[in-house]
Amino acid sequence: MSAFRTVINSCMLSDLNCTGDLFTWCNRRKNNDIIFERLDRFLCNNDWQLLYPAAEVSHLDFYSSDHRLISVSLKKGCEVLFKKGPKRFMFEHKCMLEEDFHQVMNQWMHNDINVDLPNALFQFSGVMKNWAGSRFSDLSRKIEFFRKELNGL
Template sequence: MGFGGNKFTWKRRRVVNTFVAKRLDRVLCCAHARLKWQEAKVTHLPFLSSDHAPLYVQLSPMVGGNPKRRLFCFEAAWLSHEGFKELLLSSWKKNITTPAALKQLQKTLRRWNREVFGDVQNRKEKLVNEIKLIQDELEQK
């Protein structure tokens, strides 16, 4: 299927005279699957905590949507923020129904995530991209 990203999917050693890198991991598909998913692509992701690079198989291109229509998800990382518990206590409205209070809390948490906590997914993607750039530069040497 081809690939994008680093040339190698496996590396051993960090010292120049004992360094070995190979493209061991691959994605194979039959002709029927290739016709069904013609826009499929494989990306070799950056090495993070293993000597193997993870492979990302995307069967169809990402479709941009309205971020305001995205489902609300609780982020476990919020619990580590020192001001989160206080935010919850001050934001919860006791004088309205629970569904209405949850809806109000959802709006508060979305704004707080954007303004105070920061968008974890965007920060994570930035860091992974930085790691990828560094690994690409090292691969060129």
């Protein structure tokens, strides 16, 4: 998580706080086992905030996911919704537990990046998506296989 925070700090991003319900994730359990967390955030830099000073972030309903969609209202009557599109890279803590994660992260951070922030983050997500794909591509199939095995017991 430290390396992720380093990227956020080096890109000078800040959290555009939300209105309404604070939590963006739920483990979907019942009673005392239920957990709500704020995992998803809308990050922007100072230049973006100056362009959209009246921007407001709100969290929509869970719909069919355990994560809420994030809605950004730039000004009254003009909303941009971040909806499901092509599969996106989602940074997970397990990535940092891999031996070569820090090597990949340091290599990317020391590249000469002469692009604007959105393109830099796009490049970073591409590097991490390729790296994570090579590391964890079989994981979903293995989980499903063992889930079926357990159900068969």
